[in-house]
Amino acid sequence: MSQAGLPQSISPARRFERHAPTFELGAAHSAQVGMVCFLCSEVAFFGTLVVAYITYIGQSTAGPTPAEALSIPLAVANTICLVASSFTAHLAGTAMHRGGLGGFRGWLAATIALGALFLAGTAVEWRSLIFEHGLTIGRNLFGTTYYTLVGFHAAHVTVGVLLLSLMFCLSATAALSRLRTGGFEIVSWYWHFVDTVWIVVFAVVYVFGR
Amino acid sequence: MAVVEQSASRAAPLPATAGLSAWVSTVDHKRIGILYVATSLAFFAIGGIEAMLIRWQLWAPGARVLGPEIFNQLFTMHGTTMVFFVGMPILIGFGNYLVPLMIGARDMAFPRLNAMSYWLFAFGGTLTYASFFAGGAPDVGWFAYAPLTEYAFSRGHSTDYWILGLMTSGIGTLAGAVNLVTTILTFRAPGMTLGKVPLFVWMMLVDGVLLIFAIPPLTAAQIMLLFDRSLGAHFFDTQAGGSAVLWQHMFWFFGHPEVYILALPAFGMISEIVPVFSRKVIFGYESVAAATIAIGFISMGVWAHHMFTVGLSDALDAIFSGVTFLIAVPTGIKVFNWIATLYGGRLRMATPMLFALGFLGMFLMGGLTGIMLASVPIDWQVSDSYFVVAHFHYVLFGGTMFALMAGFYYWFPKATGRMMSERLGRWHFWLMLLGFNLTFFPMHIAGLMGMPRRIYTYSADRGWTVWNQLSTAGATVLGVAFAIFFWNLFLSLRRGKPGGDDPWDAWTLEWATTSPPPPYNFEEIPLVRSRRPLWDLKHPEDPDWMHE
Amino acid sequence: MPLATAWPMVLALGITLLAAGCLTNWAMSIAGAVLVPLALGGWIRELLPGRGEFEHARVPAHERPRAVVPAAVAIAPAAGFVHRMRLPEKVHPYSAGVRGGIVGGIGMAVVALAYGVVSGRGIWYTVNLLAAMLMPRFATATDAELAQFDALALVFGLVIHALVSAGAGLCYGVLLPTLPRWPVLWGGIVAPLLWTGAVYGFMGVLNPVMNRRVDWQWFIASQFVYGILAGLVVMRSEKVSVRGAGIS
Known part of the structure; x- marks a missing residue:
């Protein structure tokens, strides 16, 4: 179609206006749709791990049991960190939309710090599990499923912290104008997702599974 | 993304279009599509040779062509290769090439991610095959049932190669699926609503969604298995309270949607080819699209029909049996739609149409035996016998492979600018039809006579010999058919007669640009007003949008 | 790019x-x-x-691609029709199928009740037999018990009968126009025969209680009454154009 594209070949007078408008999802940036697709696959992934965890609750043939080993206060503190980080991430987004670079960077730093705090809390918890309770991945089914589920979640938090840190570094450069087109928004979606997964993990591991 | 008359605005040199480095660094969906297809064809040749060796070993009772260990490795690698390194990537490759062209887009939504998907598949396949040089290929069957895959029963690294190779290529497949879905949802040309996209695009959309939900559970299960094997975890270790059945649930939760992942793009190709060669509009566009969605949903809920013999409860057996019967309904709707499209059409018996008709017949056979197997009592009788082998080869070979071949002959001129030889194509078709039925029909009978799958030999007094010999003879015919196909590809690429932009007088957008299309596909993003934009253009006095 | x-x-x-x-x-x-x-x-x-x-x-x-030229020969109207052909052109509305099913179902119920009266077991007997599909306790019931009125069984029996009648009627309505020539032959005789055959085969699984006690002659008679009535209602309905009904 060098010169005669489709529109030209049909005279405008004959255009019937009963056709639906273009792009039902036209408002959505392709990166947003891509992130949603990716998060759907993550739902399937964590869903499988959670199903495995629930299947094996109480099936261990040896100790320690979740009731003996898990520390609720620490888990609650971790949960608070992560939930709070979701709020700060949201505030960072709001600040960016208002155009306040300083506020954006501040809330972003807070989010990163809370995420790092969560990871540190997990490290403390694992240390205690391994050295005080002797719970390793090979000890019993509880250890097997616990380390797999919580470990993969922690890995996702780590990736999230790295992504947010990358955003933080880029915000110092001229590339921010590009970030405003949605780069931070989709990273924050990922972050909220990781947060939601933690709530499920918390419910399954620390509440339901004890 | 703009296309300008001269590359004046930026002095960037045009990317090289030839040579190895150009292919390695390409982010053009068409080149990546070709890479996918070419690599898959290479794996197809390897998987075919493996099948051939299996057949020769089974030619006579007590044959000694291969040892039992090699035999186990070959059937495992044959299944793994055909599903993961041929079926999925070749269909994703076609999707990669065709979807942006069909929806009037310049490229995929994420061109660089697209390149990564391809390379992960290529490297993952290579990694799996590297096991041959590292002490033996995987030998646990393509669905790798626990506890056989546990370290206690599968020493060495062969199973780890299987896990890591598939995980690597699985990440690539997942990225490819995300890319496809995003492209279809956001990159359509103006006016092309979801009710106007070609049916192939519809099927790729549902295919992508299925991949997004089916691949991660497999990856998760493989990670668990890897932890069991290398870190001493106990997921599938029954002595420590683990469950071998859980692996089956997880594998088939991936494995059954996988069957439809392999079938849907083939259905899409048929839905494009049958109307063009019948000179008619597809019958019941809406119902075909709706049936595709129905198949997508239902296919997520049928996995345990692979596990009737495990000893689930009667209630579960009944439910999964019922749902499996149910999925025959949307599939049947499609078959009737294709037949209704043929009805009263002016059929052109070119090679793509021959293969499409072959698909209809062969897939119907596979579908019917599938309904038989959905019945729990029948499944208990023939599960894990050659009847099942015959069934899924009729679906995947008779269905997907015939449709793929139709697709090759149909879109080859678009990708290369040259037609494939019709004469060789006819030889290929008839030999393939003959060889296919000769190979797989006798397997139904051998299976009903009690021949289990995956045995490396059998004794002469079972009465299976003649059926196995028929199968082996058929496999040889199939080998010849595919040798002709490869020869045709090679010859047509060099000396095929020029195809022109639109050799089949077709109606979808990919035929509106040159063959092969320029890197940017379309100079102007076309405005779409009906399901057959090219028809509207060719027949301005009788456009489709007056009738839709 | x-x-x-x-x-x-x-x-x-x-x-x-x-x-x-x-x-x-x-x-x-x-x-x-x-x-x-x-x-x-x-x-x-x-x-x-x-x-x-x-x-x-x-x-x-x-x-560059050659400009697409409009086809040289204007397509004849007939050809234009053929390439967009949608068959069948006219169908019975789906509602006719459902109505036929309901009428047939009433006729069937009349026959079934007549059987109850004629055989001397009372009108509740057949209702209870049908409801036994969902009521395991009838599996061990005696004939006398089955002849008693049972409110729950009446509800179940009515629901099953209504759903199956309307559903089968819908299938009739959809399928009849696609079958060649004598629709009453298909709807009134062939379909009841197939249906009865299928029910005969599956009765042991679906409803063992009825399987043990059913009187096949009466059963088949009621099937034919259903099939003929449903077929007649569907045939008498006004056909609608496919395009108008939004079916393609």
Whole structure:
């Protein structure tokens, strides 16, 4: 179609206006749709791990049991960190939309710090599990499923912290104008997702599974 | 993304279009599509040779062509290769090439991610095959049932190669699926609503969604298995309270949607080819699209029909049996739609149409035996016998492979600018039809006579010999058919007669640009007003949008 | 257009090496671990504004697509009809099928009740037999018990009967216009025969209680009454154009 594209070949007078408008999802940036697709696959992934965890609750043939080993206060503190980080991430987004670079960077730093705090809390918890309770991945089914589920979640938090840190570094450069087109928004979606997964993990591991 | 008359605005040199480095660094969906297809064809040749060796070993009772260990490795690698390194990537490759062209887009939504998907598949396949040089290929069957895959029963690294190779290529497949879905949802040309996209695009959309939900559970299960094997975890270790059945649930939760992942793009190709060669509009566009969605949903809920013999409860057996019967309904709707499209059409018996008709017949056979197997009592009788082998080869070979071949002959001129030889194509078709039925029909009978799958030999007094010999003879015919196909590809690429932009007088957008299309596909993003934009253009006095 | 870049390939290589290193040699994993961040960095740099994109020149004129010319011969109206042909042209409305099913179902119920009266077991007997499909306690009931009125059984029996009658009627309505010539033959005789055969085969599974006690002559008679009545109602309904009904 060098010169005669489709529109030209049909005279405008004959255009019937009963056709639906273009792009039902036209408002959505392709990166947003891509992130949603990716998060759907993550739902399937964590869903499988959670199903495995629930299947094996109480099936261990040896100790320690979740009731003996898990520390609720620490888990609650971790949960608070992560939930709070979701709020700060949201505030960072709001600040960016208002155009306040300083506020954006501040809330972003807070989010990163809370995420790092969560990871540190997990490290403390694992240390205690391994050295005080002797719970390793090979000890019993509880250890097997616990380390797999919580470990993969922690890995996702780590990736999230790295992504947010990358955003933080880029915000110092001229590339921010590009970030405003949605780069931070989709990273924050990922972050909220990781947060939601933690709530499920918390419910399954620390509440339901004890 | 703009296309300008001269590359004046930026002095960037045009990317090289030839040579190895150009292919390695390409982010053009068409080149990546070709890479996918070419690599898959290479794996197809390897998987075919493996099948051939299996057949020769089974030619006579007590044959000694291969040892039992090699035999186990070959059937495992044959299944793994055909599903993961041929079926999925070749269909994703076609999707990669065709979807942006069909929806009037310049490229995929994420061109660089697209390149990564391809390379992960290529490297993952290579990694799996590297096991041959590292002490033996995987030998646990393509669905790798626990506890056989546990370290206690599968020493060495062969199973780890299987896990890591598939995980690597699985990440690539997942990225490819995300890319496809995003492209279809956001990159359509103006006016092309979801009710106007070609049916192939519809099927790729549902295919992508299925991949997004089916691949991660497999990856998760493989990670668990890897932890069991290398870190001493106990997921599938029954002595420590683990469950071998859980692996089956997880594998088939991936494995059954996988069957439809392999079938849907083939259905899409048929839905494009049958109307063009019948000179008619597809019958019941809406119902075909709706049936595709129905198949997508239902296919997520049928996995345990692979596990009737495990000893689930009667209630579960009944439910999964019922749902499996149910999925025959949307599939049947499609078959009737294709037949209704043929009805009263002016059929052109070119090679793509021959293969499409072959698909209809062969897939119907596979579908019917599938309904038989959905019945729990029948499944208990023939599960894990050659009847099942015959069934899924009729679906995947008779269905997907015939449709793929139709697709090759149909879109080859678009990708290369040259037609494939019709004469060789006819030889290929008839030999393939003959060889296919000769190979797989006798397997139904051998299976009903009690021949289990995956045995490396059998004794002469079972009465299976003649059926196995028929199968082996058929496999040889199939080998010849595919040798002709490869020869045709090679010859047509060099000396095929020029195809022109639109050799089949077709109606979808990919035929509106040159063959092969320029890197940017379309100079102007076309405005779409009906399901057959090219028809509207060719027949301005009788456009489709007056009738839709 | 995006510029060609090898970083995605390098990333894929890095991931593969990481995996391969687990199986062979830690040195490979290290190489992979080095390549992954390197490739990610290169990739992200491509995404920054002003990089990684270029404007593609148009290809030379002789390589551009030829303008699509309108077909030389105007298509005849008949041909225009054929290539968009939708069959069947006219169908019975779906509602006619459901109505036929309801009428047939009433006729069937009358026959079934007549059987109850004629056989001297009372009108509730057949209702209870039908409801036994959902009521396991009837499995051990005696004939006398089955002849008693049972409210729950009446509800179940009515629901099953109504659903199956209307559903089968709907199938009739959809299928009848696609069958050649004598619709009453298909609807009134062939379909009841097939249906009865199927029910005969599956009765042991679906409803063992009824299977033990059913009187097949009466049963078949009621099926024919249903089939003929439903077929007649469907046939008498006004056909509607496919396009008007939104079916394609």
